[in-house]
Amino acid sequence: MKSNYKFSNLCGTVYRQGNIVFTSCGNSILSPVGNRVSVFDLVNNKSRTLPFENRKNISAIALSPDSNVLVSVDEDGRALLVNFKRGVVLHHFNFHKSVRAIVFSPDSKYIAVTHASHIQVWRTPNHLVREFAPFVLHRTYTGHHDDVLSIQWAPDSSCFITTSRDMTARLFTLNPLEGFRPKTFAGHRDAVIGAYFSADGQHIYTVSRDGAVFTWKAKASDEPSDDEDEDMQVAASTSTDANLIARTRWGVHKRHYLNLPSTRVVSSTFHCPSSLLVLGLSTGVFGLWELPAFSSLHTLSISQQKITSVAVNPQGEWLAFGSTTLGQLLVWEWQSESYVLKQQGHYFDMNTLSWAPDGQYVATGGDDGKVKVWNVNSGFCFVTFSEHSSAVSCVEFAKQGQVLFSASLDGTVRAFDLVRYRNFRTFTSPQPVQFSSLAVDPSGEVVAAGSTDSFEIFLWSVQTGRLLDVLAGHEGPVCSLAFSPTGDFLASGSWDKTVRVWTMYGRSGAVEPFTLSADVLALAFRPDGKELTASTLDGQIAFWDVGQGKQTGIIEGRKDVSGGRRIDDRRTAANSASGKSFNSLTYTADGRCLLAGGNSKYVVLYDVADGVMVRKFQISENLSLDGTQEFLDSRKIMDGGYSAELVDDRGDESDLEDRADQSLPGAQRGDLGKRKYRQEARTKCVRFSPTGRAWAAASTEGLLIYSVDDSIAFDPFDLDIDLTPQSLLAVLANHEYLKALIMAFRLNEKPLIHRVYESIPHADIRLIARQLPVVYVEQMVRFVADHLEKSPHLEFDLVWIRSLLTAHGRYLRDHSRSGEYASALRELKKGLADCETTIAKLCNENSWTLDYLIDQAKVHQNREVGMQIEVA
Numbered sequence: 001m002k003s004n005y006k007f008s009n010l011c012g013t014v015y016r017q018g019n020i021v022f023t024s025c026g027n028s029i030l031s032p033v034g035n036r037v038s039v040f041d042l043v044n045n046k047s048r049t050l051p052f053e054n055r056k057n058i059s060a061i062a063l064s065p066d067s068n069v070l071v072s073v074d075e076d077g078r079a080l081l082v083n084f085k086r087g088v089v090l091h092h093f094n095f096h097k098s099v100r101a102i103v104f105s106p107d108s109k110y111i112a113v114t115h116a117s118h119i120q121v122w123r124t125p126n127h128l129v130r131e132f133a134p135f136v137l138h139r140t141y142t143g144h145h146d147d148v149l150s151i152q153w154a155p156d157s158s159c160f161i162t163t164s165r166d167m168t169a170r171l172f173t174l175n176p177l178e179g180f181r182p183k184t185f186a187g188h189r190d191a192v193i194g195a196y197f198s199a200d201g202q203h204i205y206t207v208s209r210d211g212a213v214f215t216w217k218a219k220a221s222d223e224p225s226d227d228e229d230e231d232m233q234v235a236a237s238t239s240t241d242a243n244l245i246a247r248t249r250w251g252v253h254k255r256h257y258l259n260l261p262s263t264r265v266v267s268s269t270f271h272c273p274s275s276l277l278v279l280g281l282s283t284g285v286f287g288l289w290e291l292p293a294f295s296s297l298h299t300l301s302i303s304q305q306k307i308t309s310v311a312v313n314p315q316g317e318w319l320a321f322g323s324t325t326l327g328q329l330l331v332w333e334w335q336s337e338s339y340v341l342k343q344q345g346h347y348f349d350m351n352t353l354s355w356a357p358d359g360q361y362v363a364t365g366g367d368d369g370k371v372k373v374w375n376v377n378s379g380f381c382f383v384t385f386s387e388h389s390s391a392v393s394c395v396e397f398a399k400q401g402q403v404l405f406s407a408s409l410d411g412t413v414r415a416f417d418l419v420r421y422r423n424f425r426t427f428t429s430p431q432p433v434q435f436s437s438l439a440v441d442p443s444g445e446v447v448a449a450g451s452t453d454s455f456e457i458f459l460w461s462v463q464t465g466r467l468l469d470v471l472a473g474h475e476g477p478v479c480s481l482a483f484s485p486t487g488d489f490l491a492s493g494s495w496d497k498t499v500r501v502w503t504m505y506g507r508s509g510a511v512e513p514f515t516l517s518a519d520v521l522a523l524a525f526r527p528d529g530k531e532l533t534a535s536t537l538d539g540q541i542a543f544w545d546v547g548q549g550k551q552t553g554i555i556e557g558r559k560d561v562s563g564g565r566r567i568d569d570r571r572t573a574a575n576s577a578s579g580k581s582f583n584s585l586t587y588t589a590d591g592r593c594l595l596a597g598g599n600s601k602y603v604v605l606y607d608v609a610d611g612v613m614v615r616k617f618q619i620s621e622n623l624s625l626d627g628t629q630e631f632l633d634s635r636k637i638m639d640g641g642y643s644a645e646l647v648d649d650r651g652d653e654s655d656l657e658d659r660a661d662q663s664l665p666g667a668q669r670g671d672l673g674k675r676k677y678r679q680e681a682r683t684k685c686v687r688f689s690p691t692g693r694a695w696a697a698a699s700t701e702g703l704l705i706y707s708v709d710d711s712i713a714f715d716p717f718d719l720d721i722d723l724t725p726q727s728l729l730a731v732l733a734n735h736e737y738l739k740a741l742i743m744a745f746r747l748n749e750k751p752l753i754h755r756v757y758e759s760i761p762h763a764d765i766r767l768i769a770r771q772l773p774v775v776y777v778e779q780m781v782r783f784v785a786d787h788l789e790k791s792p793h794l795e796f797d798l799v800w801i802r803s804l805l806t807a808h809g810r811y812l813r814d815h816s817r818s819g820e821y822a823s824a825l826r827e828l829k830k831g832l833a834d835c836e837t838t839i840a841k842l843c844n845e846n847s848w849t850l851d852y853l854i855d856q857a858k859v860h861q862n863r864e865v866g867m868q869i870e871v872a
Contacts, residue, residue, distance in 0.1 A: 013327060022313040034624075215253045317334075383421050402418035413435060780804060
């Protein structure tokens with residue numbers, strides 16, 4: 001069992017806070033997700049999360065015009081300089097103050113950063129050369145009397161304009177000019193949130209929070225001016241075109257107002273080539289105006305919450321909107337009035353997850369009562385079920401068919417059809433109860449749910465929807481259920497410190513419980529159904545032999561899962577009693593290892609046979625979450641032992657809606673006596689993929705997916721001194737394909753295997769597949785399955801698959817029963833199913849295109865016949 005799982009992607013969360021940015025090509029958008037950055041490819045319909053992490057939640061990001069350098073700044077002003085294309089952190093830097101805006105100059109040579117009421121301009125570090133101190137300060141600009149909110153560079157990078165809460169905008173030059181003083185643009189009655197240059201440099205537009213848009217234009221030469229302005233005019237006569245904007249005397253040309261009551265402008269952006277102004281309002285409405293006439297082109301309400309960030313791609317076709325309150329990200333094509341992207345994560349915590357049998361989809365359920373299904377390959381949610389009226393506690397896929405089951409605290413268990421995307425069956429109990437656990441029979445014909453208040457287990461028939469049986473015997477809430485892979489047994493764990501194994505088709509209802517030392521939190525069957533494991537509140541993991549009914553082992557996991565200290569904890573992390581147990585368990589595909597997660601920042605992988613920890617994964621390093629620090633900063637501890645981070649600083653906000661506490665008593669999570677609730681780093685559910693190559697965790701930050709990275713794996717098995725990449729290429733040049741393939745598998749370097757694989761002639765595939773040693777069959781099946789998902793050579797891969805299954809089908813069948821090749825075959829099935837979906841979609845599109853062409857030909861033919869009749 002390999003343990004080299006690495007972070008692969010983050011689903012379930014698309015936007016948290018900060019600004020969203022388009023790439024220079026306009027096909028992708030960058031969105032801050034907590035302390036990470038996600039990239040959404042709008043053309044290929046894929047998303048990926050960059051592998052680096054900031055110390056805290058990101059407040060601002062900036063991408064260079066050439067899309068090579070990315071700068072992400074967290075809430076404390078600590079920045080990361082990242083090579084965007086490779087996702088590698090080049091340098092760490094601290095601005096020592098919170099940053100509201102950071103912008104690259106159009107020539108990519110400078111970076112302008114807000115620094116409270118000042119502006120700092122830094123030289124852009126070289127992303128190709130590692131330097132000791134790459135950040136070099138160019139200049140610091142002063143003049144504003146309150147925090148600076150935005151920065152906008154002139155197209156020629158010679159100057160920039162800034163806006164501030166002091167209700168003014170100021171124009172600064174990059175380098176000092178003789179006789180130049182910073183220009184002040186005053187007249188607004190509220191904070192100015194944006195200022196922009198027109199494409200020809202003849203206008204400047206300023207936008208304030210109260211909805212006023214001012215157009216500034218060069219003053220006429222006959223207007224009265226003082227001595228300073230006369231000096232400026234003399235200097236302007238000798239200035240170059242590069243300093244024309246700075247030398248111009250600006251004055252208000254027109255004033256425009258939105259005149260919308262109880263509405264404030266929260267965010268704005270401007271597309272210079274087409275002179276389009278986009279405003280995001282506090283009511284969830286965005287508007288599109290054409291300047292300088294300020295003519296309204298489009299207005300649309302996209303939510304009921306304020307739009308935190310807006311962006312427009314370089315081509316001016318797509319508008320992107322982010323809402324912090326909803327965690328929503330939208331991309332709108334305003335010309336066709338259609339959505340390009342519409343994604344939203346769970347509004348509250350994500351409680352549970354389940355993998356589809358083919359490994360292509362992951363279903364999640366949250367406290368918002370919604371069930372979402374995510375595509376693992378693209379990272380997008382493609383369907384949301386919102387039929388539940390309370391928190392979803394558990395979701396499970398049926399082993400056969402496209403059916404998804406969910407249990408909720410609203411007292412219902414629902415079955416969803418993933419072909420027609422509808423809720424086709426609802427299961428309820430005779431008396432209203434809350435369901436906290438769920439299990440589905442391997443045949444998909446029986447569904448079971450455990451309750452928290454009646455302590456009973458209910459079984460329903462999926463076909464008829466009728467209640468089959470009610471299993472009673474527990475004396476506490478039933479927290480976990482699990483069917484054995486054979487379907488003969490149903491295991492249930494309860495807070496009454498017992499685990500019961502029920503015989504589904506037996507006549508006797510007597511069940512001998514397995515007694516434990518603490519409350520049971522999670523259950524899991526081994527893939528072969530012969531072993532059962534359970535985790536308890538005291539941090540132990542116990543194992544039983546199901547056939548003999550005796551305990552076979554125990555793992556003490558308290559010290560493994562413990563870690564992280566909350567801000568309000570008086571005790572250290574080592575002495576804290578909270579977060580020292582596992583609330584979710586899952587076996588690997590081969591049953592050799594066990595993955596466990598709980599209310600801490602760690603997910604632990606154990607070897608079942610030896611009972612030892614193989615690896616520990618830290619799901620988050622975000623210091624904005626509780627439970628990520630081992631030791632608290634003593635400098636922030638105030639008198640009385642409380643942390644300074646617990647002080648409610650909402651009164652420091654400038655906007656009334658940000659200062660007001662809108663929460664209702666009893667509606668907050670956590671301690672009801674607290675005015676604020678701080679999120680904790682914890683794992684609600686962990687599950688392994690059916691292919692065994694990945695696992696997912698439902699955490700505070702979203703759906704984390706970890707996968708095996710084989711690109712740099714090296715296995716020294718069966719190596720000798722003559723086996724080198726050079727000797728392999730020599731063998732390949734002599735057309736000894738089987739020998740070259742075996743040598744590539746021994747070196748276990750993916751690029752070499754890929755080269756040998758694609759060099760094999762089409763006519764030799766059947767012979768080589770027949771002569772391939774059985775020891776390399778599993779590796780070959782995995783490689784072909786992976787190649788099938790990424791390569792355009794579809795027929796070549798399908799011929800390989802048919803040849804391998806024909807030559808080694810009996811061997812694979814005999815060994816897959818023990819689970820030895822189960823994960824490899826599931827991965828192959830996943831690739832074939834994805835391939836089938838793609839081909840079916842392409843065939844449908846081609847058939848529709850042909851129908852359209854045939855209809856057009858008939859119309860054209862009828863038109864020609866009509867013209868001939870008219871002529872006759």
